[in-house]
Amino acid sequence: MVRSSYIDVIDLKILQILSENARTPYTRIARILGLSEAAIRKRVKRLERKGVIEGYTIKINYKLLGYNVAWIGIDTVPERMISVLEKVSRIDKNILQSIYTSVGDHDIMLEIVYKDYKEINELVKNLERIDGVIRVCPAILIEKIK
Numbered sequence: 813m814v815r816s817s818y819i820d821v822i823d824l825k826i827l828q829i830l831s832e833n834a835r836t837p838y839t840r841i842a843r844i845l846g847l848s849e850a851a852i853r854k855r856v857k858r859l860e861r862k863g864v865i866e867g868y869t870i871k872i873n874y875k876l877l878g879y880n881v882a883w884i885g886i887d888t889v890p891e892r893m894i895s896v897l898e899k900v901s902r903i904d905k906n907i908l909q910s911i912y913t914s915v916g917d918h919d920i921m922l923e924i925v926y927k928d929y930k931e932i933n934e935l936v937k938n939l940e941r942i943d944g945v946i947r948v949c950p951a952i953l954i955e956k957i958k
Contacts, residue, residue: 818862822847826855827864834868879925881909881956882932884939885918885949892944893919899942907935918949 822845829841838852845852859865874881888896893913897920900911910923926932932950939948 818858819864823855823859823864826852827859830856830865830868834870874925879927880932881953882924882926883951883953884922884924884936885947885951886920886922886939886945887947887949888919889944889946890919896920896942896944900939903935907931 825845826841829836829844838849838856842849842852856865886896886900897911897913900908900920900922903922903924907924907926908922909925912921912923913919914921924932924935926935932952936948936950939945
């Protein structure tokens with residue numbers, strides 16, 4: 813865990829720029845912030861080393877590929893939650909995008925992509941069969957706003 817004393821306003825600005833476009837060249841970030849490219853490179857490397865930057869990725873528009881996105885909430889028997897997580901983590905990686913544990917309406921939240929309702933229906937039925945699962949609540953996402 814990184815203490816906030818490692819992060820300053822410039823680091824936060826770098827993180828904001830990279831979160832908008834992870835491919836932004838260090839020279840451009842340096843120009844925006846009025847620093848040298850070497851200073852930006854050192855700061856980014858430090859943020860990576862400290863675990864603040866965990867990796868770089870792309871954003872995919874699944875709608876343009878013919879896929880839909882859904883969140884699935886799963887309620888579990890408390891003492892079976894870990895075993896449910898282990899089984900859920902084995903879902904096909906082309907379907908399962910993210911797994912979260914949560915406090916609130918559901919114990920586990922899944923972000924999935926699917927081609928059609930048959931596919932999500934089959935997934936929900938399989939989730940309901942896992943020992944320790946009490947309830948499965950899919951939420952079909954209509955449009956991503958931000």
